[in-house]
Amino acid sequence: MRTLAERLEVAPNALYSHVTSKTALIDAVLDDVLAEVEAPAPGVGDPSAGLHDLMISTYQVLLVHRDLVPAYLARQGARGPNAQRLGEIMLELLDRAGVSGARAPEAMRVLIVYTIGFAAFATRPPIDAGASGPVPGEELTGNFVSGLRWLLAGIAAPNTAVNPRGRAGRRDA
Amino acid sequence: MRTLAERLEVAPNALYSHVTSKTALIDAVLDDVLAEVEAPAPGVGDPSAGLHDLMISTYQVLLVHRDLVPAYLARQGARGPNAQRLGEIMLELLDRAGVSGARAPEAMRVLIVYTIGFAAFATRPPIDAGASGPVPGEELTGNFVSGLRWLLAGIAAPNTAVNPRGRAGRRDA
DNA sequence: ACCTGAACACCGTTCAAGT
């Protein structure tokens, strides 16, 4: 807060005329950033591909403020208006991909946690405060995409549960 | 640090005779906790089931110190001896599950990020500091397991890539 | 509505000194 105030050339406590707390500010910033996520128009295109693109866009957008992401993850991706909008889009895509009922919110949460988790993971410890090369964690994007595909493949598969001790998976029968 | 020192009934700076920094302490604690993860003996049992059980055990063990997990995630799961041991076990299981070469470390990282990410996500914001019911986030275990199964199914599947624009996935041809 | 100075109640960490 003090650093931000310095950058705005005001006293630190002046910020509290605009924001109730640091946490609320971070939540607001992250949700603001989510406005830049490129979401496919509802009802058009392959839903699986739509989910694929949506999560990748989310991942890349989160990387812009990657230092704030861990806090965001711990706060369970505080639901701002933009996060809410993306949630609705995800459910629509999942529904068209054949994932509905109790499985839908589960799949959504898994995709969200995976994506935010990877963005938080990409956060490099501040080794060199000066150098500002390409966005760190960008090298991990390929890894993120691989996992995303595995996840989507598993979600799309009818019931390919990898059950530990025999007994084919049947979660909703 | 000051709270810990109080609990140990020593001055805060006394801790620095045993630990170089707060970050190092957290890393050590988390790695210590990882010692409790139940890992299957190498070479025996179904590797897919082994991975399944290993990640679930890791998830549950991390929940014990769930408030430290977000920091741990941001530090990329700092590699202590126990984390290293688990990594080797994972690679062995992946190999026996038919995942080798460049795909193996990718799959490993995906599984780790997913697991730590979910544990970090399970962290509840401290609403009620007093009440200590069952470990929070325990209700999310079912959701975690669902996602884990989807992930393992996707990893195990030969090449069921969900490619955005046609063109069947072939990552290592 | 938006800012300020001053202060409160904290942090992690270092340093010199003790035993």
Place this chain on the structure above:
DNA sequence: ACCTGAACACCGTTCAAGT
């Protein structure tokens, strides 16, 4: 080897007061 008192350089936040 392990501890202490004192201090440094910070935090986020509140409060009363100014315009």
